[in-house]
Amino acid sequence: MRIIKTTTSSLKHAQVVVCVGCCCGRVDRGRSEVPIDELKSLWKNFGLRKKVQLTVSGCLGPCDMHNVALLMSDRGQIWLGNLRERAEFEALAEWAHEVIQKGPEARLPNILEPHRFERWESNQSEHTLSEVPFANPFTTQPKMEGERC
Numbered sequence: 843m844r845i846i847k848t849t850t851s852s853l854k855h856a857q858v859v860v861c862v863g864c865c866c867g868r869v870d871r872g873r874s875e876v877p878i879d880e881l882k883s884l885w886k887n888f889g890l891r892k893k894v895q896l897t898v899s900g901c902l903g904p905c906d907m908h909n910v911a912l913l914m915s916d917r918g919q920i921w922l923g924n925l926r927e928r929a930e931f932e933a934l935a936e937w938a939h940e941v942i943q944k945g946p947e948a949r950l951p952n953i954l955e956p957h958r959f960e961r962w963e964s965n966q967s968e969h970t971l972s973e974v975p976f977a978n979p980f981t982t983q984p985k986m987e988g989e990r991c
């Protein structure tokens with residue numbers, strides 16, 4: 843097998859993904875606003891753009907935690923939910939700034955700690971992935987025309 847090494851010219855310290863999908867930021871459904879313009883201004887004014895990617899995303903999956911943000915760095919992922927206050931969104935920029943300044947020693951701002959949640963089911967849970975019935979897509983029969991999924 844030939845191994846191809848891929849590289850990107852867009853290496854960053856970290857990435858902050860803010861969801862504005864079907865459930866996050868939906869003020870029309872009584873939820874809190876996700877202040878995208880303010881976040882973009884913070885990224886610009888504090889010179890974060892070249893080092894920490896700010897991404898505005900569609901649904902990230904855990905809609906019940908509406909107003910979700912995902913922080914990614916070489917230290918892993920931090921999932922945040924139920925973000926409501928301006929100060930909480932501003933703390934995303936604060937984290938980004940700290941990642942640039944301190945790298946692996948960067949800490950999540952205290953105001954964001956209560957918003958952390960686990961996104962992935964642990965291997966220690968009662969139902970491991972190996973117990974879940976799995977249809978191998980390479981061995982199942984193709985659907986017939988007109989057949990429903």
Ligand code: FES
Nearest residue numbers: 861863864865901
């Ligand atoms: S809409 Fe934000 S997680 Fe689904």
